[in-house]
Amino acid sequence: MPPPCSVTIVGAGLAGSEAAWQIASLGIPVRLLEMRPVRATAVHKTADCAELVCSNSFRGDKLDNAVGLLKEEMRRLGSLILKTAEACRVPAGAALAVDRDRFSQAVTAALQAHPLITLVRDEVTTIPESHDRAPVILATGPLTSDALAADLLRLVGGEHLYFYDAISPIVLADSIDRSKAFRASRWDRSLRGAGAGTGTPGPSGNAAAPSGPACGADDGQGDYLNCPMTRDQYERFYDALTHAESATVHDFDREKFFEGCLPIEVMAHRGVDTLRFGPMKPVGLVDPATGREPYAAVQLRQDNLAADHFSLVGFQTQLKWGEQARVLRMIPGLEQAEFVRYGMVHRNTYVNGPRVLADTWQVRVRPSLFLAGQMSGVEGYVESAASGLLAGLHAAALAVGDPVLSPPRTTAIGALAFYVSHADPTRYDPTNITFGIMPPLDRPRGGKAQRKLALSARALADLEQWLAGRRRTTAPSASHP
Numbered sequence: 001m002p003p004p005c006s007v008t009i010v011g012a013g014l015a016g017s018e019a020a021w022q023i024a025s026l027g028i029p030v031r032l033l034e035m036r037p038v039r040a041t042a043v044h045k046t047a048d049c050a051e052l053v054c055s056n057s058f059r060g061d062k063l064d065n066a067v068g069l070l071k072e073e074m075r076r077l078g079s080l081i082l083k084t085a086e087a088c089r090v091p092a093g094a095a096l097a098v099d100r101d102r103f104s105q106a107v108t109a110a111l112q113a114h115p116l117i118t119l120v121r122d123e124v125t126t127i128p129e130s131h132d133r134a135p136v137i138l139a140t141g142p143l144t145s146d147a148l149a150a151d152l153l154r155l156v157g158g159e160h161l162y163f164y165d166a167i168s169p170i171v172l173a174d175s176i177d178r179s180k181a182f183r184a185s186r187w188d189r190s191l192r193g194a195g196a197g198t199g200t201p202g203p204s205g206n207a208a209a210p211s212g213p214a215c216g217a218d219d220g221q222g223d224y225l226n227c228p229m230t231r232d233q234y235e236r237f238y239d240a241l242t243h244a245e246s247a248t249v250h251d252f253d254r255e256k257f258f259e260g261c262l263p264i265e266v267m268a269h270r271g272v273d274t275l276r277f278g279p280m281k282p283v284g285l286v287d288p289a290t291g292r293e294p295y296a297a298v299q300l301r302q303d304n305l306a307a308d309h310f311s312l313v314g315f316q317t318q319l320k321w322g323e324q325a326r327v328l329r330m331i332p333g334l335e336q337a338e339f340v341r342y343g344m345v346h347r348n349t350y351v352n353g354p355r356v357l358a359d360t361w362q363v364r365v366r367p368s369l370f371l372a373g374q375m376s377g378v379e380g381y382v383e384s385a386a387s388g389l390l391a392g393l394h395a396a397a398l399a400v401g402d403p404v405l406s407p408p409r410t411t412a413i414g415a416l417a418f419y420v421s422h423a424d425p426t427r428y429d430p431t432n433i434t435f436g437i438m439p440p441l442d443r444p445r446g447g448k449a450q451r452k453l454a455l456s457a458r459a460l461a462d463l464e465q466w467l468a469g470r471r472r473t474t475a476p477s478a479s480h481p
Ligand SMILES: Cc1cc2nc3c(=O)[nH]c(=O)nc-3n(C[C@H](O)[C@H](O)[C@H](O)COP(=O)(O)OP(=O)(O)OC[C@H]3O[C@@H](n4cnc5c(N)ncnc54)[C@H](O)[C@@H]3O)c2cc1C
Pocket: 010, 011, 012, 013, 014, 015, 016, 033, 034, 035, 036, 041, 043, 044, 050, 051, 052, 053, 054, 055, 056, 122, 123, 124, 125, 139, 140, 141, 142, 143, 144, 145, 148, 346, 347, 348, 372, 373, 374, 375, 379, 380, 381, 382, 384, 385
C-alpha cells in the first residue's frame, strides 16, 4: 500500500479555494492554510475565503469574449467559484457580477462543510515542505505576507519575483484614428520579426531591479503607432493631466515608486517638459503629415498576437478610470479610443512565470510545489481562480501518481497556462485572458465576432477531448488516495 497522499494549500483566496475544492472533490485530503483573520492584508476586509477585494464583477459571460469562454470552461471543469458566483448573481447586463458578501460566505461555507478539507487560520512564513505524494500549492495572492514572499524570493531568485505592477492603459486597435497616428519606430529602427512576441509587453515594477527599460518608451525593436502633438495640444494635455483626479491611494501605494515606472501624472508634476523628455519624447520620429518631428508624441505598441490591442508605452497611471478616458482622449488619434484596460500602479507579488513555472503551474526547480493565482503571473479574479483550478487538478494527479497534463493551448485555460510558462521572460507582464494569447484559427472566416465564436467552439471541443482523456487516465486512482 502506498502512503496516504494529501495536498497543502497556502492562501484561501480565489485560487486557493478553487484548488482545494478540486482536490477534495477527487477524494484527496487538503489542508488549507489562510492567515486572515489572524493577520490582515492591506485590502481584505473580512475573514472569508475568496473575498473579492475590489470590483464585484467576474466580467463578460458570453462566448464572443475570452473571459466568457474561460468561465464556460471552468463550469465544465466543476468550478466552485463559478457555481457559487452564479448562485449569488446580481443583475449586471452581459457580465457576471455577484453579491460579494454572500459569495465569499458561500465559498467559505462550502469549504468548511467538505469532510476532506481542513481550514487552518494561520500565517505561513516559510514554504512548507513538499514531495510528490504531498504536493504544496502556494496561492497567497498579490498581497502575500512579507515573510513568505522573502522565502519565495530565496527559492526563485530576486530577479524573478516582482512586488509592484505599473500598468499602462490598453486601447482597441480599431478605435485608433489612423489618419492621425502614424506607424514608425524611433530613428526608423524597425526590426523585422520583432515586436509582437507572445506576451503583453508593458511596464512592470521590479523590486529587485528598479531601473532598466521595463517602463521605457520605444526600444527600437518593432513598429509603433505614434500620436503626434503640436505645442498647443501638448500644453492643453499637460494642463488636463496635472489637474485630473487620482484614484484612491492605498497605504501600500504610497510607498516609493520605482523611478523607471513613475505614473505619468507624477512625472508631469515634476515640470512641464518632463514628459517630453520621457515617454512623450518626439526624438527620432518624423510625422508624415508635416515632414517634421512633432513637439511631443505618444507611442502605442501592439499588445497581443491578434494585433487588436495596443498599449500606451510608458503611460502607467493612477488616475481615476473616468479621468483616464477623458484626458487620454485628448491625444490626437485617440479621440474615440475604446479602453480594453485602464492604467494602474499597485502592490502585486508575482513571479516571472516563463522563468519559474512549467505549463502545469509546477515550479520548475521543485515540481512538487505549485504556484496559483495572481502570484503565478495571471491577472484578474477569473484567471486567478482558473489557475487554481488547474493547479489543483495537477497537484491531485501528482499526489496519486497520475500523469500531469495541461489542457491544449487552444482552450482558454490552456492558453493561460501556456502564456504564463512561455511568454517572453525579458518583459513579462501578468495577463488577463484574451483571444490574442490563443493560437489563431487555421482557416479564419467571417467577421471579428464570428471568428471569436469559432475560437470558442474550437476551445470547448478541445477541452471535452482533453477531459475524456483525463477521465480515462485518472478515474480509478484519484478516487482512492
Ligand atoms: C487592490 C487590488 C484590487 C484588485 N481588483 C481587482 C478587480 O477589481 N477585478 C479583478 O478581476 N481583479 C482584481 N485584482 C487582481 C486579482 O484578481 C485579485 O487580487 C485576486 O483576489 C487574486 O486572487 P488570488 O487567489 O491570487 O489572491 P487572493 O484572493 O488575494 O488570495 C490570497 C490569500 O492568501 C492569503 N495569504 C497571504 N499571505 C499568506 C500567508 N503568508 N499565509 C497564509 N495566507 C496568506 C491572503 O489573506 C488571501 O486570502 C485586484 C488586486 C488588487 C491588489
